[in-house]
Amino acid sequence: MIRLIKDIVFAWKFKRAVKKADKLSRLFGMKYLVIYLNGGLKVVPKQTVRELVRTRRFRKGVTVADIEKRALYIADGRRSPCS
Numbered sequence: 001m002i003r004l005i006k007d008i009v010f011a012w013k014f015k016r017a018v019k020k021a022d023k024l025s026r027l028f029g030m031k032y033l034v035i036y037l038n039g040g041l042k043v044v045p046k047q048t049v050r051e052l053v054r055t056r057r058f059r060k061g062v063t064v065a066d067i068e069k070r071a072l073y074i075a076d077g078r079r080s081p082c083s
Helices: 002-028 046-054 064-070
Strands: 032-037 040-045 073-075
Touching (some): 002 032, 002 073, 040 046
C-alpha cells in the first residue's frame, strides 16, 4: 500500500515537471530536461547542463550526452506552427 502511494505521488510530480518543461521550452525555444537529481525531479535547460559539465560539476568523464540519455523527459523547444 505504501508503494502505491509513493508511485502515485511520483507520477503526480513527474506530470507537473513535464508540463513545466514543455511550457518553458515553448516560451524560450530551448531544450529542457527533466532529471532525477538529489532525491527529486529537476527541470533544467540543456544549456545549463553544458555549463555544469564544462565547469566539472559532475564526475570526471560525464558528458552532456550521458545526462541527456538518463533524462526522464526531454522537451525539445520547437514551436508549433499554430502558435
